[in-house]
Amino acid sequence: MTTIYGIKSCSTMKKAFTKLDELGIEYNFHDYKKQGIDQAHVQKWVDSLGIAKVLNKRGTTWRKLSDEDKVKADDNLDYAIELLVANTSMIKRPIVESSNESGDKLLCGYVEAEFDSLV
Numbered sequence: 388m389t390t391i392y393g394i395k396s397c398s399t400m401k402k403a404f405t406k407l408d409e410l411g412i413e414y415n416f417h418d419y420k421k422q423g424i425d426q427a428h429v430q431k432w433v434d435s436l437g438i439a440k441v442l443n444k445r446g447t448t449w450r451k452l453s454d455e456d457k458v459k460a461d462d463n464l465d466y467a468i469e470l471l472v473a474n475t476s477m478i479k480r481p482i483v484e485s486s487n488e489s490g491d492k493l494l495c496g497y498v499e500a501e502f503d504s505l506v
Contacts, residue, residue, distance in 0.1 A: 389407070394418065395416070424475055441478060
């Protein structure tokens with residue numbers, strides 16, 4: 388089964404939905420704005436991919452943080468994870484969790500070749 392996490396209105400998410408549909412991959416969509424995300428998920432993603440990959444520092448939400456919060460997030464992984472749970476728009480989109488007969492995959496961000504590997 389495949390689950391894609393993100394925000395429905397995001398243009399990158401729309402590309403990801405289109406690609407999954409083209410590949411014929413059935414998926415569940417988890418909308419952060421409606422459902423939020425728990426710390427366990429974010430922790431798992433950070434443990435697997437690293438905070439640098441999961442934390443989107445290019446977005447508006449990160450840029451609007453105080454310098455103090457940015458430094459604290461850079462210096463303290465637990466604080467960074469708390470920020471991601473509280474401000475889901477700072478999570479790089481999409482996050483895709485996929486399990487099938489060829490194994491488990493975790494993708495972060497939209498890279499077409501990585502999505503092709505899901506089939």
